[in-house]
Amino acid sequence: MRAVVEKFSLTLSPPSLADQRSDERRLREALAETLGVAPEIPLALLRKLPEVLRAGDFKISAVVGKKEHSWKVLGVYPGEGPEPLALAIDLGSTGVVLYLVDPQRGEVLARHSFPNPQIPYGEDILTRLHLASRPEGLEEIRRTTVEGLAREIRQLVGSDLKRLFYYALCGNTTMTHFLLGLPTRWLYREPYIPAVNWLEVLRAREVGLPGPPEALIFLFPSGGSYFGGDLLAGLYYVGLHRREGLALFVDVGTNAEVVLGNRDFLLACAGAAGPALEGGILSCGMQAAPGAVERVRWEDGRFVYQTIGGERPRGICGSGAIDLLAALFLSGLLSPEGVFRPEKAPERFREIKGEPAFVLADEEETAQGRPLYLTQGEVKDLIRSKGAMFTILRVLCESLGVGFEDLEEIFIAGSFGNHIDPEAAVTIGMLPDLPRERFRPVGNAAGQGAVKFLLEGGFGELREILQKLTYLEMNVENRFMQLLTGALFLPHTDLDLFPSVKEKVARHG
Amino acid sequence: MRAVVEKFSLTLSPPSLADQRSDERRLREALAETLGVAPEIPLALLRKLPEVLRAGDFKISAVVGKKEHSWKVLGVYPGEGPEPLALAIDLGSTGVVLYLVDPQRGEVLARHSFPNPQIPYGEDILTRLHLASRPEGLEEIRRTTVEGLAREIRQLVGSDLKRLFYYALCGNTTMTHFLLGLPTRWLYREPYIPAVNWLEVLRAREVGLPGPPEALIFLFPSGGSYFGGDLLAGLYYVGLHRREGLALFVDVGTNAEVVLGNRDFLLACAGAAGPALEGGILSCGMQAAPGAVERVRWEDGRFVYQTIGGERPRGICGSGAIDLLAALFLSGLLSPEGVFRPEKAPERFREIKGEPAFVLADEEETAQGRPLYLTQGEVKDLIRSKGAMFTILRVLCESLGVGFEDLEEIFIAGSFGNHIDPEAAVTIGMLPDLPRERFRPVGNAAGQGAVKFLLEGGFGELREILQKLTYLEMNVENRFMQLLTGALFLPHTDLDLFPSVKEKVARHG
Missing domain, CATH: 3.30.420.480 (Domain of unknown function (DUF4445))
Structure with missing residues (x-):
């Protein structure tokens, strides 16, 4: 494998009466020795090639770029040209x-x-x-x-x-x-x-x-x-298509995009998980950036949070929202039905916009002097989103006749994928209750897939992924609506699906 | 073999929930069925593709063009588009x-x-x-x-x-x-x-x-x-590279370009034959066009000429000049050394620019009211050119150890190739004395090679020709100068090289 763009330093044999190859052919054949195939040379570069070759006394450098089935010369320089x-x-x-x-x-x-x-x-x-x-x-x-x-x-x-x-x-x-x-x-x-x-x-x-x-x-x-280049890039990055065992790729965003498979097949589906999981539409939501609450724990009867960069809190990002929901649930301030219980800690609740809201940080703690909170309505949005995500995973596995336990690894991507805490995600019933080491937060898998492509030029692999891919149209699956209802609880109406959460709740009392 | 550009009329299967291929893929796959390979589609056409497909209700036509290793879509139209x-x-x-x-x-x-x-x-x-x-x-x-x-x-x-x-x-x-x-x-x-x-x-x-x-x-x-695309096109047209037997390709122009070979090898060389053979630099020379003297015979003691289009004469083109030289020689008005003998027909000669000139047509016959003539100096130029041509052929054959008699066919190309009379060319010693049916005037072989390419797209054949080609550098061959001297006579100092001319001269007395 080689990068999609490379510089080659070449010492060409100078022309003579015994070697009257053109400048173009001289360069092309020298590059073909390295690349294994003769590259294209665009007209604009051919026009300056004779000058470049002679200015460099036939010691030159050439930048070449990879196309799917060929290479193309992108720049020629006398002597040592720039590194691409x-x-x-x-x-x-x-x-x-x-x-x-x-x-x-x-x-x-x-x-x-x-x-x-x-x-x-x-x-x-x-x-x-x-x-x-x-x-x-x-x-x-x-x-x-x-x-x-x-x-x-x-x-x-x-x-x-x-x-x-x-x-x-x-x-x-x-x-x-x-x-x-x-x-x-x-x-x-x-x-x-x-x-x-x-x-x-x-x-x-x-x-x-x-x-x-x-x-x-x-x-x-x-x-x-519904299956965009970003999802393809993410899949290419995590490499489901090269694995023997079954794995799951989850990209959490406005849409929950999910792919289940291995080197034999890839089954994809997507559904509107709602932007709540990105933290974007919460009153106090923000993107993952300095000052965003990215981590919340309920420890020793207290809510402890942590911000990106350790700054004063400015808002709550996606991973913070998931953590907060889990902490609220474990604290008992939020019922399995997703209803606040203000009576259990009245000092943490306020009435905001006509509905109860849990205050995570008051005006004295935050950067802007405004409280950070989560309203009852926002809790419902979050639960709908996490429920949709879980149900998509369930329908997908069910349609293949595999259980969650058959998944060797679960890659979690998304703009907050680096930060997401699988423990919290399982606690709220967004991800299945599997041994935590099977969860692999991979951050921005799409962007990293694009980087990987630059380094490896995997045209063939991308074709391979697309070829193996089947798309399961979630919106037309009645089974989704059937299964969704149970997932609109914390973690789920069927607690046996979440044994570790069941045990934890029992422990927390 | 197929032409380099073709139109395909396609009825695409319309998209449905069961067939959600993109417009691009739908078109590409339909064309791949016919072409055997998926063509490129440029961005500008992709931008209008959705509209075109739907305007034509998925009955469309596409113009595709051939590149060396791929095809490219050049136009898409709803319904029946234009024929390319x-x-x-x-x-x-x-x-x-x-x-x-x-x-x-x-x-x-x-x-x-x-x-x-x-x-x-x-x-x-x-x-x-x-x-x-x-x-x-x-x-x-x-x-x-x-x-x-x-x-x-x-x-x-x-x-x-x-x-x-x-x-x-x-x-x-x-x-x-x-x-x-x-x-x-x-x-x-x-x-x-x-x-x-x-x-x-x-x-x-x-x-x-x-x-x-x-x-x-x-x-x-x-x-x-020295071996340009025009010569390659000519070779491609006459097909030396596909023959079992040996043949010769001669392109007469400012340079005499000659290729000897068959399907096993092609040996090329070129030399300055001089523009005299094109008729271009004679005082009365002109290109092959209406009014040009293209044919001259010495029949029954008279010079008979013929013009292109039967018009009044305006000038002498290349084939006319070769014919005229042969006729002058056969008439005895020109010695084997290339010297005029005005004394034999004083009425046909004038003194022009200080030297004797043979008048082919006087001011009353011509279109412009000026005489058409050939001067002593121009005769020498013509003889130098024809001598160079013959010598190139001789060196080429000699270097391969073959005799002229081994040549199955001689293709004669050039701007006047359609008109050249092999009989006259042999008479003056420009072409070897072979049975006349072996000479094949092919006219503008280069242009016809370009036409052939449009109809057959022979990228591979052109590569094959270039690969088989060896170039013999005539200018550095001493042998050329050695052999040239004898060829500066009409037809040659060694008359045994031209038995049919020897016999004809004897007959003409």
Whole structure:
């Protein structure tokens, strides 16, 4: 395996009457020796090739980039040219993460995240899709996205932009369509048809992203309107498709996206888990950033929390919300039905917006001087989300006739995947009650999949994943609605599904 | 074998919940069934694909073009789209010929020739090379060439331009470099290195030629600075590389380009035969066009000539010059040493520019009211050219240890190749004295090779030809100079090399 972009330093044999090969052929054959196949050379580089070869006295360097079935020369320099850089982009519908990569050393040099530039058109994806239903609207979203990305890329990469020869970008199917200006009109109406599944490697310039003229971009393909390039990138990262034993990949976000499988098959499904799990729609919710409550415990009769960076609390992120729900439940302040019991600790509760709310941190503790709390309604939202997630997992396993205990590993990805506490997630009944060492929080698997692609160029593996993939349409499964009801309790109406929680609750009294 | 561009009418299965393939995949897989391989689809077409598919109710047509190792979709249309056209271009350093082709029916629809747009920079190629030695000069020549071609193409193709999806262009190595703006600085100084031998199929737009945005262009590769794409196209046309028996390919022009071989090997060489053979530099020379004297006979003691189109004579083209030389020799008005004998027919001779000149047609016969003549100096030029040609053939055969009699066929190409009379060419000692049926005048073999490429897409055959090719550097062969001397006579000092001429001369008395 080799990175998708590499620099080769070459000493070419100088031409003579006995060796009258053209400059193009001389370079191509030298590179073919290393690459095993002769690369393409674009016209713009051929135009400067004779000068470059002679300026370097036939000692030159060439940057080559990988396409699916070929290589392409992206830059030629006399002597030692620049070392190429690459950029992985996770284009989430809420936030974007950039990873600047040194592909030859296999290192991530910098990481930068920022809100999706489309946010001004609507936090909700449906608002953006509505705008994009007109061609001018689509073009506006496309331009805004590209310009926003380009601005942040320039800022991150600075004067190294001239070395940025390769992009790998993953996003859900809608994001990819927006970025490329592909019509989304048929993506969101039955039968939900994307314009594109698989895209050839394009010139970054054609997409509108900055870099040298010949820089390339690979966009992760989509398996369908609900199976985007981000999910594919995540799967590629964790490698379900290479395992002998059964494993589960869970990407928690606005949609709960789940894939069950091994090297023989991959069964995917997704369902609206609700944005509550991302912490985004809570009154006091925030993304995982300094000051976010990421951890909450109920210890020795007290609520103990911890913030990212150890700062004064500013809000609650997804992992904090899951922890808080678990702590509330274990403390007895929240009933298995999801109803607050303010009478058990009146000092922690207030009436906010006409409903009871649990106050995690009062105005004196927080950064902004406003209390951090969770309302009764928000608890219900969280429970609906966790219930949907658990039910998706259950339907998926059931449809294959396997039990949770057959899962060797459960990879948990998502914007807060690095932080999620499997113990808390099991306690609230969001994840199945399995030995905790089987849970593997993997953070932003999509972004890391894009980085992996830059380092390994796994075109074939991605094809393999797509080929093995079957999609289970959850929305049309009555079984989902049947099973959901029991999952709307903490942890579940059937406590035998959660023996460790049952025991813990008994212990806590 | 299939043409390089084809239209396919497709009835795609409409999408459904049971078949949620993207529009891209649906089209790609349908085309893969026919092509045997999934084609590329450019981003610009993907953007309009969803609309096209639905406008045509999933009955659509797609134009696909061939690249060396893949196919590319060049246009998509609802219902029955336009039938694609293709254009072959023979970019000669003096004249350009266009062939408009219906690739699917295998027909040449129109043919158009015009002077090379670079001519204003100098008839002589060296003048142009000098100009191109500065980057601005190269760019000026490039732009002039492209704009001139584009103008003539628009005029020839008219409103069908939107159907013109594929170009095949051949030219000598310098012409290809000029057209693409590739530096020629190292092409004409030892060791004579072209920037490029083999070019990938490019977008015509990248080169600057008109047509739909995705139209492609294939440029015939060069085997070296002296073995251009035009010669390759000619060889491809006549098919030396597929024959069991030995044959010879002769392209007469400013350079005499000659290839000897069969399916096992191809030995090429070229030498300056001089432009005299093209008729270009004679005082009364002209290109093969209406009014050009193309045929001259000495019959019953009289000179009889024939013009193209039967018009009043305007000048003498290449085949006319060869015929005239033969007729003068047979008439006895020209000695074997190439010296006029005015005393034998004083009424046909005049003193022009201080030397004797034979008058073929006087002022009363010609179109412009000026006599058509050939001077003593021009006779010497013609003899030098024909002598060089014969000597090249001789050295080539000798170097392989074969005799002329081993040649099964001799293909004679060149701008006047359709018109050349092998009888006359043998009489003056330009071509070897072989049974006349072995001579095969093939006209503009280069242009026809480009047409053949459009109809058959023989990338592999061209690679095969280049691989089999060895180049014999004539300028460094002392043997050439040794043998040339004898060939500067009519037909030769060694009359036994030309038994049929010897006999004819004896007959003519």
